[in-house]
Amino acid sequence: MKFFEDIQVGDVFDYGRYTFTADNIKAFAVRYDPQAFHVDEAAGERSHFGALVASGWHTAVTWMRLMIDYRRRMDEAILARGEPVAGIGPALGFRDLTWPTPVYVGDTVAYRSDVVELRLSNSRPQSGLMTFRSTGVNQHGKPVLSLVSTTFVERREKPP
């Protein structure tokens, strides 16, 4: 990760895209969220969704995976320049998570985060706190996921 001092409010992290298929929707749902409209096409058609839909948790953990992969690529690029990487985490939780549009078979979701607030931490003065809104948008431009999270990011300049 970049150091806290090198992050600005308004910075965007672009995580890339993921395509949801009947197979990956059901493979997730049978393990963690086996509601009928997440595991069975016919049940999905009978439901108010009108078709098989991804579990909202699947939509969310896919964001997490793409974010971790993005951060790893960022760290590798920083290390390749011979510079130090900043530690990040832990996150304490999240808030205001919404699933405004269902995710259907064949949908491709683009994920990103926008930095919305930066402040110093009283409890961990060696870190700052970064608050960011993360979103997933489908191929029609419709939002399918939004959440706000706060995490610790290491400061370059540590207080004495």
Next chain:
Amino acid sequence: MPKLHWEDFQPGAVAVYGPRLVTREEIVAFAAEFDPQPMHLDEVAASATLLGGLGASGWHICCLLMRIIADGFVLDSSSMGSPGIEEVRWQKPLRPGTQIRVRSTVLESRPSKSRPEMGLTKFRYEVIDDAGGVLTTMVTTAMLGRRKPEAAS
């Protein structure tokens, strides 16, 4: 027909679901698939992090909570999904070998204004260990079908 409808969840009602024993293998497998960070994958790397040892991904805890309540009541209900999660707090690490339960409290209940066949129920869920310690709290609203849809007015 589902057994449980929106009318069956009255504010103040408390229920406990589970238990489920969370193994090291599933903590590592979930992390490898969805949250591959050192503190969820490897004891030695985890001991050097702020988590102070191997612990489950917070997202894994959320998914385990979902599965426990699914088996506990959601699959027997008229669930229509959820518009989202107001808040999740990861308060204590979930360590390998911990047996967890989910304590559910109904916070609010209201009919949907736009859909007479549906009601909205706000729950607080707490993931608790055998000592009663709260590991994670979640506040979320569920969409539930009504047993008796409100007559159109």
